[in-house]
Amino acid sequence: MTMTVPLLEIQDLRVHFNAAGRALRAVDGVSLTVAPGETVALVGESGCGKSVTALSVMRLLPPAARIVGGSVRLDGTELMGLPEVAMRRVRGARVAMIFQEPMTSLNxxxxxxxxxxxxxxxxxxxxxxxxxxxxxxxxxxxxxxxxxxxxxxxxxxxxxxxxxxxxxxxxxxxEPRLLIADEPTTALDVTIQAQVLALMRDLQRTTGMGLLFITHDLGVVAQMADRVAVMYAGEVVESAPREAFFRAPRHPYTRKLFASLPGRSRRGEPLAMIPGMVPTLDRPRVGCRFATRCEFAWDRCRAETPAWVEAGGHGVRCHLGLAGPAAQQAAASAPTVQTAAPPSAEARPLLTVRDLKVHFPIRRGVFQRTVGYVRAVDGVSLDIASGRTLALVGESGCGKTTVGKGILQLVPVTGGSVSFEGRELMGLHGAVLRRLRSRFQIVFQDPFSSLNPRMTVADILEEGMLALGVGANAAARQGEVDRLLAAVGLPADAKLRYPHEFSGGQRQRIAIARALAVQPRLIVCDEPTSALDVSVQAQILNLLLDLQQRLGLSYLFITHNLAVVEFMAQEVAVMYLGRIVEKGAVDRVLVAPAHPYTQALLSAVPTLEPTGRTVIRLAGEPPSPARPPQGCHFHPRCPQAMPVCRERYPEQREVDGRKVACHLYP
Structure with a gap:
């Protein structure tokens, strides 16, 4: 795209945060442009400065932050020198922003x-x-x-x-000239995400506005962007047109991001990981900021800051330059962890669930009379064999998490059967159920809210051991704590620290160690990587696979990320409004889906090669589980609905090696 006068022009932007008298260099020399009608994607790990850059354009930085240098021009107008009264006339009228979490942004x-x-x-x-x-x-x-x-x-x-x-x-x-979208689809299901992205493209075509799109999802970048800029540790390290970026990424950090992505092509082998941590922000940088994590770094990288080199619109900040033949090998490198082949499908089930129902009463009035039920789980059946992974996928609110909690008897179960190691769990209470809890554990989605902030890591790991009688004495338990921390890749001195002193990925490792502390055979993983960057996600997925191989663990893996399903699971069950609509081997269900809902779900997943794909757009929103539609629950949104779909719910049928609940298969 030929640019004359940029709509947005950021030059050498520098933003510092004051933290206990120290200046944290959150943005340290960022330059980028957005042309009218153009979409520029800004990608990178959490903490690299993407959102701070966007907030600087809007002049909405928190009190602790200050812009110490640089220029931000919108349609030729310098925004950095405008008084607040003038800036209020700009916000909303000429530039607007969509924030990541609408619930906290709406009044x-x-x-x-x-x-x-x-x-x-x-x-x-x-x-x-x-x-x-x-x-x-x-x-x-x-x-x-x-x-x-x-x-x-x-x-x-x-x-x-x-x-x-x-x-x-x-x-x-x-009708602003520039729209800034900060992770606008991160918290959305893939079907709703597809609707929002299509809507954003339509609005852009109608109004001709420029779009600065902040995300860490490379599939969304491939679908939305005209140009891509990659940030690391407060600066842009690579920038290129979309086609060139995906065809031949140049910076070693960018190539590692690509190599960290899970998927079917990487099953059976560990994902590439980026070692170490992002450098601290409280002191001036010497040399390349990625040098401590780059396997191709040499003395010059640690002593000299690399210059920005650009040709044909593709720029990179690296001493390897634009050719970078060694950098192209970075994607091929991977940790030496080996994964074992999964046991055969005929293995005896460790967990057997039949017709599980979890209904929550709706109470109203002074006397709180029950006037109805939320049918969160309404007849789910599944099996998990020893050492295998079953993925449970579906839109938010379909009942995935409630299935996991119902299996573990963490919520009251309305009906059905849950058998673990041949023993029925339904009806067990008190000490009898407590003795069995060491055999099955759960890892929650948000490790920060599930870890007690007032307890050290040692206390967190030892708590379950004390409750369930694991470990002969205090010395034995402390030895087990040290072993667990080593197993999840944390140093021994981590046991003396508190949860807030760790990064998101490290906290998730602590949550996994806590689950392992009581020596379980089954772990329910409830969206364990949804809040993590792709590089940290790769570390957690590799860890889970390594633990499965060494300890023979079974996983119920609850997620909405189908690339993770392809990488982790042998079997997958697709849920819609409290019921499983399709279930079978991953290679069958995700390659050739049979149920219309599964087809729509897969079509909406952003990929790195979006061309030639037809997204099936579902009408409306998922119905309420308190008032499910008569007949097939999916028929109000199904593009293939028939009269019989409105009359009765379909039975599960065997279709090409998988089970499908759909009237299309009589």
Missing amino acids: PVLTIGQQIAEPLVRHKGLSGAALSARVQSLLEAVNLPDPARIMRAYPHQLSGGMKQRAMMAMAVAC
Whole structure:
């Protein structure tokens, strides 16, 4: 794309945070441009400075941050010198931002209509009927059903995808020249993500706005971006047009990111990992910032800061330069951990679940009478053999996590059977159930909220041992703590520290060590990598596979990341509204899905090669489990629905080696 005058031009931007008298160099010399109608993707690990760069453009930095140098120009206007009064005229009118978490960005005490109307009143002077009509048209433009009702609704009354679309309506209300989207789809299911991304492209085509898209999902980058800029430790280390970026990434850090991505092609072998940690931000950098983690670093890398080298629009900050033949070998390198072949499918089930139901009562009135039930899990059956991994996938709210908690008897179960090692768990309580808990454990999605912040790591790991009688004495338990930390790749002195002193990936390792402390045979992994960067995700997935090989563990792996499913699991079950609609071997279900919902789910997954794919866009939102549709639960959104689908729920049938609940297969 030929650029004359950039819409957004950032030159040598530097932002420091004041932390206990130290200056943390969060952004340290970033330069990039966005042209009208162009989408520039800004990618990199958490903490590299992507969001701080975006907030600097908006002049919305927190009090502890200050811009110490550089220039930010929008349509030729320098924003750094504008007083706050003038900046308020820019925000919303000429540049707008969509934040990562809409629930914390939307005002909970104002209706959606009031919040969308605010920029229209301030910048356009609309009022009365004209204002209401414009708000309703914006809600229609972002494909929200029943706009008149949504205008009167509060944020907590909308789903995650609906809230994100409402934020998009607010951001584009005044037709800004530049839209900044900070991880706008990270918390969304792939089907809703596909809708939001398609909507964003449509709005961009209609208005001609420039888009600065911040993400760590390279599949989304391949689908959305015209150009890509990679950040590391506060600076841009590579920038290129999308095709060149995916065809031949040049920087060793970028190539390691690609090599860290899970998928079917990497099954049976460990993922490449980036050793070490991002350098600290509290002192001036000497040499290349990636040198301590780069296997191709030499003396010059540690002593001399690499210059920016660019040719044909592809730039890189590396002493290997644009050719970088050695850097191209980085993707091939991988840890020496070996994974074992999974046991045969005929292995005896370790866990057998039949017709599991978990219904939560809906109570109303002064006397809290039960007026209905939320059918979170409504008849789930599955088996997991020893040493195998079953992945459970589906949209948020379909009941995946409740299945895991129901199996472990962490929530009251309404009906069905759960047999573990041949013993029925239903009906067990108190000390009898407690003695069995050492055999099955859970790793939660957010390790920070699931680890007690007032306990040291040693206390966290020892707590389960004390409760379940593992370890003969205190000395034996402390020895086991040291062994567990070594098993998950943490130093022995980590046991004396508290959870807040660790990174997200390290906290997840602690959570895995806690689960292993009582020597389980089955671990329920509930989205254990969803909050992690791809490089840290690779470390956790390698760790889980290595532990499975050495200890013979079985996993129920709950996730919405189908690339992780292809890498980790031998079998997969697809859930929709409390029931399993398709179940079978990963190589069958994910290669040739049979159920229309599975087909739509797979079509919506962003890939590194998005061309030639047809995304199946599902109508509407998933229905409420408190009021499931009559007949097949999927029929209101199914593009292949038939009259029989509205009349009765389909039975599970054997179709080409997998089980499918669909009337398309009589």
